[in-house]
Amino acid sequence: MLTAINLACVRGDRHLFANLGFTLEPGGRLHVTGENGSGKTSLLRILCGLSPPESGQIHWQGEPIRGLGDEYRKAVLYLGHHNAIKEELTALENLRTTAALAGIAVADEEGVALLGRVGLAGREDLPVRFLSQGQKRRVALSRLLWSPAPLWILDEPFVALDTAAVSWLAEIVGAHLDRGGMAVLTSHQEVNIASGIAQFLRITP
Amino acid sequence: MKQADALNQAGTLAELGTLGVLLAVARRDLLLALRRKSEVMTVLFFFVIVVSLFPLGIGPEMALLRIIAPGVLWVAALLAAMLSLNRLFAADYADGTLEQMVLSPAPLGLLVIGKILAHWLVTGLPLVLIAPLLGLQYDLDGRALGVLMLSLLIGTPLLSLIGAIGAALTLGVRGGGVLLSLLTLPLYIPALIFGAGAVEADISGLGATGHLSLLAALLALACFFAPWATTAGLRIALE
Numbered sequence: 001m002l003t004a005i006n007l008a009c010v011r012g013d014r015h016l017f018a019n020l021g022f023t024l025e026p027g028g029r030l031h032v033t034g035e036n037g038s039g040k041t042s043l044l045r046i047l048c049g050l051s052p053p054e055s056g057q058i059h060w061q062g063e064p065i066r067g068l069g070d071e072y073r074k075a076v077l078y079l080g081h082h083n084a085i086k087e088e089l090t091a092l093e094n095l096r097t098t099a100a101l102a103g104i105a106v107a108d109e110e111g112v113a114l115l116g117r118v119g120l121a122g123r124e125d126l127p128v129r130f131l132s133q134g135q136k137r138r139v140a141l142s143r144l145l146w147s148p149a150p151l152w153i154l155d156e157p158f159v160a161l162d163t164a165a166v167s168w169l170a171e172i173v174g175a176h177l178d179r180g181g182m183a184v185l186t187s188h189q190e191v192n193i194a195s196g197i198a199q200f201l202r203i204t205p
Numbered sequence: 206m207k208q209a210d211a212l213n214q215a216g217t218l219a220e221l222g223t224l225g226v227l228l229a230v231a232r233r234d235l236l237l238a239l240r241r242k243s244e245v246m247t248v249l250f251f252f253v254i255v256v257s258l259f260p261l262g263i264g265p266e267m268a269l270l271r272i273i274a275p276g277v278l279w280v281a282a283l284l285a286a287m288l289s290l291n292r293l294f295a296a297d298y299a300d301g302t303l304e305q306m307v308l309s310p311a312p313l314g315l316l317v318i319g320k321i322l323a324h325w326l327v328t329g330l331p332l333v334l335i336a337p338l339l340g341l342q343y344d345l346d347g348r349a350l351g352v353l354m355l356s357l358l359i360g361t362p363l364l365s366l367i368g369a370i371g372a373a374l375t376l377g378v379r380g381g382g383v384l385l386s387l388l389t390l391p392l393y394i395p396a397l398i399f400g401a402g403a404v405e406a407d408i409s410g411l412g413a414t415g416h417l418s419l420l421a422a423l424l425a426l427a428c429f430f431a432p433w434a435t436t437a438g439l440r441i442a443l444e
Contacts, residue, residue, distance in 0.1 A: 048308060051444040074310040082301025088240035089233070100229030101302075101309045101316070105219040127240075 001025055002047070002151060002182060007056035009042050016042055017203050020056070026150070029173070029183040029196045034203035040186045041081065041155055043203065047184060048078040048153050060151075074103075077149040079157055083140035087129035091120055091139045094128060099146055106146060118142045119165065133160040144172050152176060154185040166191065226311040230319030231326075237296075238327040244292065248328045249335065252285040256339045267344045274343035275353065275404035282332050282357060282400075283393050286364040289328040290389065291382050293320065293372040298442065307443055314432040317439070321365050321432070329361030345408070352407040356417060360400040363424045366431035367392045373438030395423055 001024065008018040016039030024030050032040050046053045049065050049072060058065045065072045085094040092111045099106040106114070115124050118138040120131075128136055137160045144152070152173070158166050170193045173183055177196030221229065238245050259277050260270055297303040306316045336357050337350040345353065371389035375381035403416035 050304060050307060070310045070312070073308050076308060078304065078308055080301050080304055082299075082304070084301035084305045086233075086237060086296075086300065086302070088237055093233075093236065097229060097233040098305065100221055100226055100233075101305050101311075103221050103223075103226055103310045105221045105225065 001059075001061055002184075003059040003062075004047070005057045005059070007043070007046065007058070008054040009039055009046060010054045011039070011042060015205070017205065018055075020201070020203070022199060022201055024151075024182050024184065024199070025197070026180040026182060027177050027196050028199060029177055029185065029193065030199045030201055032184065032186045032201050032203065038203045038205065040203060044078070044080075044153050044155050044184065044186065048076050049073070050078075075149055076151050076153060077102075077143060077147045078153045078155075079140060079143065080155050083136050085128055085136060085139050088127055090125050090127055091115055091131070091142075092124040094139055095142050095146075098143055102143075102147065102149075104146060104148070110146075114142050114145045115139075117145055119168075134162055134165065137161055138165065141169060141172075144169075144176070150181050152181065152183040152185075154183065156186055156188070158187050158189050158191060170194075223311050223315055226309065227315050227319040227322075230306075230316050231323040234320055234323030235326060238323070244289070245327050245331070248285050248289045249331050251288055252281050252332050253335065253339065255281040255284065257342060260342045270343040271345065271408060274340060274345055274349075275401040275408070277343070278336060278340065278353060278404075279356075279360075279397050279401040282336075282361065283364065283390070283397060285332060286328060286361065286368060286393075287386055287389065289324070290368040290372045291375070291385055293324055293369060294376050294439065294442075295372075298376050303439065304443060307440065313436045313439065317369065317432045317435045321362075321369050321435075324369070325362050325365040329365055333357045333361055345404075349404060349408050352413045352417075353404045356400045356403040356413070356420060359417060359420045359424055360396050363396050363420070363427050364393060366424075366427040367396070369435045370431055370438060373435045373442065376439065376442040396420065399423065 003023045005021050007020040009016040022030060032043060034040050045051045047058060060068055060072050060075065084098065092108065092115060095111050095115060096106050112124050115121065118141060120135060120138055123131065128139060141157065157169060161169065170191050174193050174195040177183060256278055259273065263269060294303060307313055309316060333354055337354055340350045340353050368389050371385050374388065375385045378384060399416045399420040403413040403420065406416055407413040
């Protein structure tokens with residue numbers, strides 16, 4: 001269970017939001033909406049612990065995340081604006097090193113199978129710089145397939161994806177919620193995620 | 206943890222130990238260096254050319270060359286190490302990998318050690334290996350060349366460790382390259398004094414043990430403090 005209490009965020013001398021709070025139960029998803037520059041990404045970074053909030057607290061399973069350390073980092077998967085992949089490495093090498101960073105060993109065959117599931121079959125050994133934007137995003141999204149983290153924090157996950165991939169991703173997120181996972185996501189597109197209890201949070205100054 | 210296990214979709218994926226994560230980071234950086242060979246070669250050629258220019262400029266005065274050799278080789282090594290520093294974290298910062306490192310369950314300090322290890326293998330070790338060859342141009346004898354190699358072998362990891370602090374602190378700062386030099390070069394001075402001093406002491410017959418011991422002590426100190434300071438710098442850069 002993820003609880004945010006009275007969060008406030010200040011960037012420079014701009015107050016992005018204050019008194020923001022929500023509770024996310026297993027199987028729940030939170031859609032964060034708001035205009036460009038309203039602080040959606042800032043909120044998501046605060047939620048994964050990358051930056052501290054100006055005030056307020058975030059609790060994971062009833063404990064403040066500041067004190068949880070690696071226990072919380074193990075529970076979170078964060079997908080930001082950047083794909084966190086290396087142009088010079090192949091899709092398979094990227095997948096394996098990203099998994100290694102999360103402390104998970106993926107063997108070659110497993111990696112190839114996972115990349116097949118994100119629609120990159122036959123392109124595993126191509127340096128990522130030869131792939132299109134959408135395909136790069138798919139390499140980044142392959143993390144959703146091996147990650148054991150119960151809390152997914154996804155910043156604009158649907159950007160650059162074609163319609164088939166959008167519905168594929170919606171299914172993956174739905175399956176995650178069905179298993180009792182949680183998701184926080186931002187998106188400017190309408191997406192149909194069938195499962196889970198949806199909450200909507202609109203950030204207004 | 207039970208919940209996490211239940212959520213592991215593949216079910217069969219093994220967990221890596223902390224050392225496994227460190228090695229994975231080092232291996233990835235080595236692989237990247239292999240794919241962009243020009244970056245590695247730039248550092249090495251810079252070192253070779255700077256060191257080779259001095260004998261050409263000064264002329265074949267063996268006595269003078271022997272005196273300036275330790276200083277020239279060490280200063281060139283410092284500058285070559287500088288050259289590669291601003292790329293240490295910049296690429297990972299730009300493409301979002303650094304965020305994933307901070308969010309990794311493994312301690313960030315450990316991942317930083319993996320990156321520094323790779324940085325040294327790619328930019329430090331080649332300098333150590335080629336230094337005796339360059340030392341010949343300065344008429345250094347076999348013993349002095351051995352001491353030179355040993356001093357660089359202890360000294361170049363020190364340069365990578367100290368440089369990492371500077372690279373982390375100047376990350377994302379505009380004009381960071383100049384700032385990085387201003388910040389790091391003064392911190393390199395002890396390494397320069399004891400490193401070049403070791404070779405000088407050996408040439409003048411005083412024995413290099415004292416200088417090398419102090420250099421090794423500095424390395425031990427940096428091994429302990431540098432990853433910690435670098436980690437703090439990276440966290441500030443990402444906030």
